[in-house]
Amino acid sequence: MTATETVLGAPAERREGREKVTGTARYAAEYDSADRAHAWPVPATVARGRVIAVDAAAALALPGVLAVLTHENAPRLGDPDDPVLAVLQNPRVPHRGWFVALVVAETLEAARAGAGAVRVTYETEGADVTLTASHPEAYVPDSANGGFPAVTEKGDPDGAFASSAARLDVGYTVPPLHNHPMEPHAGTARWEGDRLTVYSSSQGTSAVRAELARLFGLPEDRITVRSEHVGGGFGSKGTPRPEVVLAAMAARETGRPVTLALPRRYLPAVVGHRAPTLHRLRLGADADGRLTSLTHEVTTYTSRVKEFVEQAAVPARVMYAAPTMRTLHRVAALDVPTPSWMRAPGECPGMYALESAMDELAVEVGVDPVELRIRNEPETEPESGKPFSSRSLVECLRDGARRFGWERRDPRPRSGEEGPLLIGTGVASATYPVLVGPGVASARALPGGDFLVRVNATDIGTGARTVLAQIAADALGAPLDAVRVEIADSDIGFGSVAGGSSGTASWGSAVHEACARLSGMLAGRSEPLPEEGLVAEADTSGKADAESPYARHAFGAHFAEVAVDTVSGEVRVTRLLGVFAAGRILNARTARSQFIGGMTMGLGMALTEDSTMDPAFGDFTQSDLASYHVPAHADVVAPEAYWVEEADDHLNPMGSKGIGEIGIVGTAAAVGNAVHHATGIRFRELPLTPDRVLTGLLEHGHPAGMLGV
Amino acid sequence: MDSRHDRAPDSRTPEPERSQTTLRVNGKPHTLMVDHRRVLLDLLREDLGLTGAKKGCDHGQCGACTVLVDGRRMNGCLLLAVALDGSEITTVEGLAGDGEDLHPLQQAFLDRDAFQCGYCTPGQICSAAGVLAEAAAGHPSHVTDPAAPSGEPVALGREEIRERMSGNLCRCGAYPRIVDAVEDVIP
Ligand code: FES
Ligand code: FES
Numbered sequence: 070m071t072a073t074e075t076v077l078g079a080p081a082e083r084r085e086g087r088e089k090v091t092g093t094a095r096y097a098a099e100y101d102s103a104d105r106a107h108a109w110p111v112p113a114t115v116a117r118g119r120v121i122a123v124d125a126a127a128a129l130a131l132p133g134v135l136a137v138l139t140h141e142n143a144p145r146l147g148d149p150d151d152p153v154l155a156v157l158q159n160p161r162v163p164h165r166g167w168f169v170a171l172v173v174a175e176t177l178e179a180a181r182a183g184a185g186a187v188r189v190t191y192e193t194e195g196a197d198v199t200l201t202a203s204h205p206e207a208y209v210p211d212s213a214n215g216g217f218p219a220v221t222e223k224g225d226p227d228g229a230f231a232s233s234a235a236r237l238d239v240g241y242t243v244p245p246l247h248n249h250p251m252e253p254h255a256g257t258a259r260w261e262g263d264r265l266t267v268y269s270s271s272q273g274t275s276a277v278r279a280e281l282a283r284l285f286g287l288p289e290d291r292i293t294v295r296s297e298h299v300g301g302g303f304g305s306k307g308t309p310r311p312e313v314v315l316a317a318m319a320a321r322e323t324g325r326p327v328t329l330a331l332p333r334r335y336l337p338a339v340v341g342h343r344a345p346t347l348h349r350l351r352l353g354a355d356a357d358g359r360l361t362s363l364t365h366e367v368t369t370y371t372s373r374v375k376e377f378v379e380q381a382a383v384p385a386r387v388m389y390a391a392p393t394m395r396t397l398h399r400v401a402a403l404d405v406p407t408p409s410w411m412r413a414p415g416e417c418p419g420m421y422a423l424e425s426a427m428d429e430l431a432v433e434v435g436v437d438p439v440e441l442r443i444r445n446e447p448e449t450e451p452e453s454g455k456p457f458s459s460r461s462l463v464e465c466l467r468d469g470a471r472r473f474g475w476e477r478r479d480p481r482p483r484s485g486e487e488g489p490l491l492i493g494t495g496v497a498s499a500t501y502p503v504l505v506g507p508g509v510a511s512a513r514a515l516p517g518g519d520f521l522v523r524v525n526a527t528d529i530g531t532g533a534r535t536v537l538a539q540i541a542a543d544a545l546g547a548p549l550d551a552v553r554v555e556i557a558d559s560d561i562g563f564g565s566v567a568g569g570s571s572g573t574a575s576w577g578s579a580v581h582e583a584c585a586r587l588s589g590m591l592a593g594r595s596e597p598l599p600e601e602g603l604v605a606e607a608d609t610s611g612k613a614d615a616e617s618p619y620a621r622h623a624f625g626a627h628f629a630e631v632a633v634d635t636v637s638g639e640v641r642v643t644r645l646l647g648v649f650a651a652g653r654i655l656n657a658r659t660a661r662s663q664f665i666g667g668m669t670m671g672l673g674m675a676l677t678e679d680s681t682m683d684p685a686f687g688d689f690t691q692s693d694l695a696s697y698h699v700p701a702h703a704d705v706v707a708p709e710a711y712w713v714e715e716a717d718d719h720l721n722p723m724g725s726k727g728i729g730e731i732g733i734v735g736t737a738a739a740v741g742n743a744v745h746h747a748t749g750i751r752f753r754e755l756p757l758t759p760d761r762v763l764t765g766l767l768e769h770g771h772p773a774g775m776l777g778v
Numbered sequence: 779m780d781s782r783h784d785r786a787p788d789s790r791t792p793e794p795e796r797s798q799t800t801l802r803v804n805g806k807p808h809t810l811m812v813d814h815r816r817v818l819l820d821l822l823r824e825d826l827g828l829t830g831a832k833k834g835c836d837h838g839q840c841g842a843c844t845v846l847v848d849g850r851r852m853n854g855c856l857l858l859a860v861a862l863d864g865s866e867i868t869t870v871e872g873l874a875g876d877g878e879d880l881h882p883l884q885q886a887f888l889d890r891d892a893f894q895c896g897y898c899t900p901g902q903i904c905s906a907a908g909v910l911a912e913a914a915a916g917h918p919s920h921v922t923d924p925a926a927p928s929g930e931p932v933a934l935g936r937e938e939i940r941e942r943m944s945g946n947l948c949r950c951g952a953y954p955r956i957v958d959a960v961e962d963v964i965p
Binding site: 087089090093096098099101176177249298299330530531658663665700705708 | 950
């Protein structure tokens with residue numbers, strides 16, 4: 070048995086597990102030192118306007134308060150790439166919750182009291198925070214997130230729609246959603262002369278370092294950013310956030326190390342969120358359910374700080390063989406917090422809408438929804454015409470249907486009644502693109518027989534450390550426990566972000582190349598290794614991230630069973646089963662956990678996660694974990710995740726596709742479709758909370774005038 | 779043991795804002811001058827350097843700060859430290875008994891891969907320790923059969939575990955494996 074045969078794909082245990090279960094794993098706010106100070110931000114309390122005065126006297130008079138920074142006295146910063154990082158630079162308030170001051174103090178209590186004592190006077194202006202499908206300021210942007218064109222068109226979708234045997238024209242609404250990783254964003258910063266060291270709760274230290282260099286006018290080699298342990302991110306830590314800038318600023322102003330850990334309630338306004346999306350789907354099909362026309366139009370918002378367009382119509386370009394198609398994004402810049410990445414931006418809300426519409430079409434034409442999807446399987450990528458490197462959607466659907474027992478399903482809506490409960494099942498497809506970034510890695514053979522691999526990856530809970538060690542061991546032909554891995558340190562060199570499900574492919578490609586090179590060096594060598602060992606390096610720029618002639622995507626299928634309580638309107642998901650095709654699965658243990666984690670977040674999106682932009686105050690009403698309901702233990706009964714192995718030579722040396730995001734894509738549609746099957750009622754706005762469901766049941770089940778009786 | 783407060787240059791602080799407080803933490807006594815505003819979670823993390831207990835919300839909404847206070851699970855972010863004078867606190871760092879490398883729950887969490895990012899994990903583990911004790915002492919939960927004999931130990935099935943652990947959020951979604959791990963440790 071060789072290491073090569075056993076290491077990749079094996080369910081290796083997480084390398085940092087012991088630290089995590091004993092409480093010794095340190096996160097960004099936990100780098101203490103004798104003179105460390107704490108900072109607390111002051112969020113704007115108006116939705117739009119200017120700060121005209123800040124009275125810090127009362128705050129400064131409090132015991133323990135060291136400094137109050139505002140736009141008047143904060144150091145001038147260079148221009149960041151991301152304008153959300155230009156904090157305390159001018160009096161403008163672009164949205165409620167934007168930070169207008171920062172208090173630095175000896176203790177957390179003093180910092181909090183200080184922040185409460187700062188008096189800010191504003192000149193307010195009328196704010197517009199309400200997105201509507203016909204918002205007068207909505208425009209078609211040049212591109213959407215990810216650099217995708219905002220509009221694509223193939224053939225004459227309107228003409229084809231008009232002459233289709235079956236026609237569906239429907240709208241869906243997804244509310245704003247919040248990432249809420251369990252570790253709130255935090256940074257600890259320390260200056261030694263003109264050297265800056267930062268511990269940052271981030272998905273990528275290179276990106277943080279690059280922005281800090283721009284902001285503080287420093288060469289990058291004078292900045293070190295570390296993110297050894299990160300308590301989740303889900304996209305919200307994928308780009309640098311204000312807390313790291315404010316911590317560095319405060320540390321420079323006070324000459325002390327400073328930690329800024331954001332209070333939970335402040336996160337929704339400053340760490341990005343999933344923008345709300347209003348969808349219009351028009352599907353035309355022949356009598357057998359074969360698509361003749363597909364139009365997916367999305368209206369969303371961005372802030373006045375920068376343009377971010379949730380690319381929710383993009384997955385329609387990948388999914389089904391429609392001969393005519395239009396996909397289009399519209400965006401309105403409002404006085405709202407700046408949206409950004411949340412797990413599977415674009416695909417997640419887009420596939421909720423598309424897969425719900427496919428289910429409606431299946432009902433319309435009387436074709437089983439699994440079969441309808443199989444019937445619309447394309448030969449090549451519908452929008453680009455490129456061949457797929459691999460595409461196993463049909464296998465996922467078939468395997469999932471078999472495992473779920475789909476053939477026993479009575480297709481008639483409202484056919485499963487058990488006392489006060491209505492039982493139903495639903496299916497939806499999933500897709501997520503293969504993304505990959507460049508980076509560097511080194512592999513060192515040490516005289517004792519061990520290897521040290523260094524790569525600037527971040528492990529936000531994915532198991533990156535572990536799978537990278539597996540990739541290295543595989544490439545070196547070495548036992549797994551002979552490989553040490555160092556990650557999450559910007560001094561290692563450029564590493565791409567733990568985002569876009571690209572981490573393993575990106576860092577792994579560099580690790581694989583360095584290790585393969587080292588193997589070659591060792592193979593031709595008979596003399597003993599020098600004391601410092603023998604090192605090989607790799608830089609995958611231009612290679613790992615080269616354009617591919619293939620359309621590369623992961624696919625999946627979700628099956629859900631729900632029980633809808635006709636008395637309370639509560640929906641319980643009693644079964645949730647996903648089958649995924651994501652190339653080669655490199656660690657069965659951590660991969661299953663990721664798939665299920667994504668499905669669980671999708672369950673939250675379906676049933677409980679709801680955020681409301683208050684039209685009067687410009688605030689997210691549900692800004693903390695008491696009001697924004699992420700799934701809890703009791704909500705998650707027994708999710709199952711499986712995969713179909715794919716051998717795909719057009720990906721990377723490991724043959725893997727990303728797995729971090731596809732689990733959330735399609736889950737909400739599968740649940741919504743199951744609710745339709747259970748109740749016969751189509752709900753087109755998420756989440757499916759008891760108030761909505763009960764109202765729907767009463768409207769459909771009682772004669773007019775009996776509502777609520 | 780000194781607290782950071784004693785060293786802070788806060789001569790303006792009138793003493794009425796602080797009190798001497800003694801806690802036994804993981805078996806060791808600590809006497810500190812404690813700011814009356816300080817919660818147990820911050821005392822552990824800032825004064826004692828015990829950062830195993832996490833701050834997820836600071837408002838009793840997430841369970842990341844769960845520790846055992848006189849053997850019962852509590853949210854450390856909701857307890858004013860000065861009100862705990864004389865209490866016995868156990869954190870994830872002190873959960874394993876003398877001579878024990880890991881507490882059986884810690885081992886089960888490792889065996890079951892019951893976490894991803896690890897930020898909720900110390901709270902989950904401490905909470906699970908509390909759950910086992912509560913069920914053994916016959917405390918019912920919302921899903922306990924009302925006909926079950928009062929005061930008798932409650933059998934912990936998966937539904938009971940899920941119900942009782944619902945105050946501990948895990949955004950990574952490691953829930954099913956956490957339940958597996960807790961099940962493994964049921965005596
Ligand atoms: S930090 Fe105490 S419950 Fe969240
Ligand atoms: S493991 Fe990340 S929140 Fe539970």
